[in-house]
Amino acid sequence: DWKSNLLTSTQFFNSGHTNNWAVLVCTSRFWFNYRHVANVLSVYRSVKRLGIPDSHIVLMLADDMACNHRNPKPATVFSHKNMELNVYGDDVEVDYRGYEVTVENFLRVLTGRLPPSTPRSKRLLSDDRSNILIYLTGHGGNGFLKFQDSEEISNVELADAFEQMWQKRRYNELLFIIDTCQGASMYERFYSPNIMALASSQVGEDSLSHQPDLAIGVHLMDRYTFYLLEFLEDIHPASQANMNDLFKVCPKSQCVSTPGHRTDLFLRDPRSVLITDFFGSVRKVEITREAVNLTSAAEQPSEPLSYVDQLPVAEIIHQKPKQKDWHPPDGFILGLWTLILLVFFKTYGIKHLKHIF
Amino acid sequence: MGLLSDPNRRKALTSLLTRLNTPIWGMPVEWLVKTMQARGLEVFTQSFTRTLPFPDENKERYMVRGTNIYGILRAPRAPRTEALVLSAPCSPDNSNNQAVGLLLGLAQYFRSQIYWAKDIIFLVNEHDLIGMQAWLEGYHHTNITGMDYTPLQGRAGSIQAALSLELSSDVITSLDLVLEGLNGQLPNLDLANLFHAFCQKIGVLCTIQGKLQRGDWDTAEGYTHAVQTMMLMVLKQASGRPWGDHGLFLRYHIEAASVRGINSFRQYKTDATTIGRLLEGMFRKLNNLLERLHQSYFFYLMPSLTHFVSIGYYMPAFGLLATILLLRALDLWVQLGTPAQVTEDGAGEVEPPSSPGVLSVLTPVVISHLTGVALYTLPVLSQETAVEHFPVSETEAVVLTAIAIYTAGLALPHNTHRFISGEGTEQGWRVLKLVALLYLAVLLGCTALINFSLGFILAITLVPAAACVTPHMPKALTALAMVLLSPGCTLLYCVFIFQELQEAPVTLPEGWMLFLSVISQGILDHSLYGSLVYPLLALLIYPCWLLLWNILFWK
Numbered sequence: 001d002w003k004s005n006l007l008t009s010t011q012f013f014n015s016g017h018t019n020n021w022a023v024l025v026c027t028s029r030f031w032f033n034y035r036h037v038a039n040v041l042s043v044y045r046s047v048k049r050l051g052i053p054d055s056h057i058v059l060m061l062a063d064d065m066a067c068n069h070r071n072p073k074p075a076t077v078f079s080h081k082n083m084e085l086n087v088y089g090d091d092v093e094v095d096y097r098g099y100e101v102t103v104e105n106f107l108r109v110l111t112g113r114l115p116p117s118t119p120r121s122k123r124l125l126s127d128d129r130s131n132i133l134i135y136l137t138g139h140g141g142n143g144f145l146k147f148q149d150s151e152e153i154s155n156v157e158l159a160d161a162f163e164q165m166w167q168k169r170r171y172n173e174l175l176f177i178i179d180t181c182q183g184a185s186m187y188e189r190f191y192s193p194n195i196m197a198l199a200s201s202q203v204g205e206d207s208l209s210h211q212p213d214l215a216i217g218v219h220l221m222d223r224y225t226f227y228l229l230e231f232l233e234d235i236h237p238a239s240q241a242n243m244n245d246l247f248k249v250c251p252k253s254q255c256v257s258t259p260g261h262r263t264d265l266f267l268r269d270p271r272s273v274l275i276t277d278f279f280g281s282v283r284k285v286e287i288t289r290e291a292v293n294l295t296s297a298a299e300q301p302s303e304p305l306s307y308v309d310q311l312p313v314a315e316i317i318h319q320k321p322k323q324k325d326w327h328p329p330d331g332f333i334l335g336l337w338t339l340i341l342l343v344f345f346k347t348y349g350i351k352h353l354k355h356i357f
Numbered sequence: 358m359g360l361l362s363d364p365n366r367r368k369a370l371t372s373l374l375t376r377l378n379t380p381i382w383g384m385p386v387e388w389l390v391k392t393m394q395a396r397g398l399e400v401f402t403q404s405f406t407r408t409l410p411f412p413d414e415n416k417e418r419y420m421v422r423g424t425n426i427y428g429i430l431r432a433p434r435a436p437r438t439e440a441l442v443l444s445a446p447c448s449p450d451n452s453n454n455q456a457v458g459l460l461l462g463l464a465q466y467f468r469s470q471i472y473w474a475k476d477i478i479f480l481v482n483e484h485d486l487i488g489m490q491a492w493l494e495g496y497h498h499t500n501i502t503g504m505d506y507t508p509l510q511g512r513a514g515s516i517q518a519a520l521s522l523e524l525s526s527d528v529i530t531s532l533d534l535v536l537e538g539l540n541g542q543l544p545n546l547d548l549a550n551l552f553h554a555f556c557q558k559i560g561v562l563c564t565i566q567g568k569l570q571r572g573d574w575d576t577a578e579g580y581t582h583a584v585q586t587m588m589l590m591v592l593k594q595a596s597g598r599p600w601g602d603h604g605l606f607l608r609y610h611i612e613a614a615s616v617r618g619i620n621s622f623r624q625y626k627t628d629a630t631t632i633g634r635l636l637e638g639m640f641r642k643l644n645n646l647l648e649r650l651h652q653s654y655f656f657y658l659m660p661s662l663t664h665f666v667s668i669g670y671y672m673p674a675f676g677l678l679a680t681i682l683l684l685r686a687l688d689l690w691v692q693l694g695t696p697a698q699v700t701e702d703g704a705g706e707v708e709p710p711s712s713p714g715v716l717s718v719l720t721p722v723v724i725s726h727l728t729g730v731a732l733y734t735l736p737v738l739s740q741e742t743a744v745e746h747f748p749v750s751e752t753e754a755v756v757l758t759a760i761a762i763y764t765a766g767l768a769l770p771h772n773t774h775r776f777i778s779g780e781g782t783e784q785g786w787r788v789l790k791l792v793a794l795l796y797l798a799v800l801l802g803c804t805a806l807i808n809f810s811l812g813f814i815l816a817i818t819l820v821p822a823a824a825c826v827t828p829h830m831p832k833a834l835t836a837l838a839m840v841l842l843s844p845g846c847t848l849l850y851c852v853f854i855f856q857e858l859q860e861a862p863v864t865l866p867e868g869w870m871l872f873l874s875v876i877s878q879g880i881l882d883h884s885l886y887g888s889l890v891y892p893l894l895a896l897l898i899y900p901c902w903l904l905l906w907n908i909l910f911w912k
Binding site for chain 2: 030031032068069070071072074217218
């Protein structure tokens with residue numbers, strides 16, 4: 001009954017979020033920063049594949065690499081050498097492009113202080129039940145990130161922007177990933193609750209790029225995001241991988257720099273945070289065959305109900321309906337048994353049949 | 358991947374190279390136009406004429422008439438705002454017969470690529486520097502040097518970088534990079550680094566100043582080798598002439614370098630295909646640039662291709678030399694300011710003027726500068742009269758007139774001291790020396806800022822002379838020392854040192870002939886390309902030195 005379900009359901013909405021948003025920003029322009037655009041597009045691709053729709057993704061690309069005059073393969077942005085994976089695809093929707101990617105616009109998107117004429121696709125319409133993934137990449141230093149080769153955002157500004165978001169109840173939980181040189185300096189100043197941060201390198205270290213492509217002539221991806229993409233390709237919407245797995249992505253042997261993370265502001269244990277809590281947009285649906293009486297006055301629940309009492313997603317997906325009737329076995333089992341019998345009779349000869357019958 | 362991996366293109370290139378191996382008298386204009394058009398370039402020509410002020414005996418030309426041919430490869434997708442230039446000078450003799458073939462082969466290869474974001478101009482200029490000057494003036498709509506040229510029909514946008522090719526053989530053993538340009542200007546160091554990086558990547562030997570790099574920096578031989586290479590660069594920069602066709606681009610803030618193929622007696626030879634790949638790589642890198650090269654130094658000296666001395670290191674050395682002059686000037690100012698404590702006469706002494714009038718030294722200053730003007734204008738103007746009266750050619754007439762006027766200036770103090778007021782006073786020569794020192798300091802400072810090598814070489818000879826000279830020294834010895842430290846003799850030493858460093862030492866008579874030809878080249882450079890070395894030396898440095906000479910013979 002639903003009371004026993006209640007006990008397992010405490011695990012279900014522990015995350016407490018109902019919708020997912022993603023803000024993916026590439027801050028550098030120029031052809032030789034091709035890899036930053038490829039980084040962001042890889043994360044965009046993963047996030048879209050795991051279910052976040054374009055209406056909930058704010059994608060900011062500071063330069064157009066696919067249609068750059070120097071691109072020998074126009075209309076593509078590759079993330080693997082030998083051009084195995086075109087992350088530009090057919091359905092990329094860029095919300096802020098070119099010179100619109102500025103520190104001011106980024107902060108306005110985060111805090112929601114946009115002029116009334118801004119279209120919906122350029123707004124972060126999150127609420128207090130939104131889990132937001134923020135991914136930044138570009139050139140950075142100790143305490144700053146460079147935008148467009150002309151301005152910088154400092155870690156203090158970013159921390160204050162997140163505090164504004166918290167006070168305006170614009171997020172439930174925030175995952176902040178940054179892939180720049182000395183990226184760990186950007187999350188040092190955060191002070192708002194429910195923020196988890198990952199960075200590709202510590203202060204004083206450079207984040208390195210992964211591999212150049214000789215035909216295109218530039219480096220295609222940064223190491224950290226390359227291994228992050230490999231990790232995310234294995235995640236599917238029902239995956240139970242948690243944040244501890246994400247922290248292990250790209251150890252020093254692969255990344256040369258030391259990735260870092262920060263979880264002290266986060267209320268939940270990272271072990272219990274699913275990757276899909278931030279990267280996917282998993283709708284929690286319960287299929288129930290019995291009526292649930294929610295308003296029985298006689299029985300008071302012994303503990304206050306958690307947000308929505310439903311079963312964890314994994315159990316729902318893999319749950320089979322109870323079988324009341326006997327059904328014949330699947331074709332595979334039938335075929336397997338036929339094969340076994342054939343082999344048996346081939347080996348031992350048909351005359352042994354009389355021993356059976 | 359890369360140039361000429363297609364056997365058809367390789368065949369085309371070898372056929373071009375063998376064709377151009379035969380001597381071409383004059384430029385095959387129609388053939389070049391047709392060939393470039395066949396490769397899909399937009400081809401235009403420009404004709405120019407120029408009469409030199411006097412015949413150039415080194416290159417044997419006087420009235421020059423020629424045609425430049427250039428083809429523009431338009432970038433397939435980009436707007437026509439920026440351009441790169443690949444040029445090869447085409448001369449009547451055999452000195453650069455392979456470069457044009459390589460240029461055409463590269464044009465054909467580049468035409469089939471889609472990643473060009475800038476237009477590429479393939480330029481074949483006639484009469485090397487003169488043709489290049491005509492083309493650049495036509496391209497930028499200026500007329501600095503009085504050249505006569507037809508306007509350019511086709512244009513490609515603002516030029517970001519340029520490379521000039523000089524190849525005389527179809528196989529080479531090393532590539533030499535030439536950086537020094539007009540008036541000692543240098544391209545951005547990034548261009549030299551780019552060339553070196555690509556040479557190493559492809560495995561071609563590359564040199565600078567024609568000298569191979571040595572690996573041992575700690576040993577004395579390695580150090581002297583590096584110093585020799587740097588001294589060569591200093592001398593080349595001080596001469597103020599463009600040492601390759603690229604030298605004229607620098608005036609328009611276009612980073613340019615010349616690449617010269619050298620075929621020596623080493624065993625390992627590199628063929629034109631590899632040079633083509635190197636140039637293709639360099640052009641692709643330049644294509645990826647989004648701004649003009651500006652991140653690295655513009656003022657540097659290179660002891661080797663992997664090491665450089667930046668302006669922050671070498672300028673203090675010059676600063677110290679200039680400080681000597683300023684300190685001496687300060688000393689003189691103090692001496693002039695305090696009235697003479699010891700006077701032989703008592704009350705009969707007229708009180709010395711508190712600041713001795715600068716007008717008293719105006720006469721020597723004016724006369725020295727008039728001599729300088731004479732040195733600047735007379736040699737070229739008087740060549741006809743000299744040829745009439747003496748059995749010399751025009752070039753010799755010009756040079757010998759210059760030397761004559763220079764030497765005549767030595768006799769000035771004897772003739773002009775009658776006109777100087779304040780003669781015989783201690784104050785007079787002190788004021789003159791003060792003026793001369795400050796003048797020299799300003800001159801050398803300005804020169805060092807523009808062309809450091811020239812400023813430094815002049816400083817090391819003139820500063821000791823200026824600081825020490827007084828009328829009270831032994832006249833004969835000091836006069837000899839002054840003459841030996843004068844700008845003319847400095848030039849002579851530089852010629853000898855240059856030949857020594859090039860490992861082609863010359864005997865005294867050969868050196869003297871070389872010196873004469875250097876003077877004539879200096880005058881020609883000034884009138885043809887606007888080099889500032891000759892006017893600087895004639896109009897400003899020489900009068901300054903004459904002032905010091907006047908001080909020495911003060912009565």
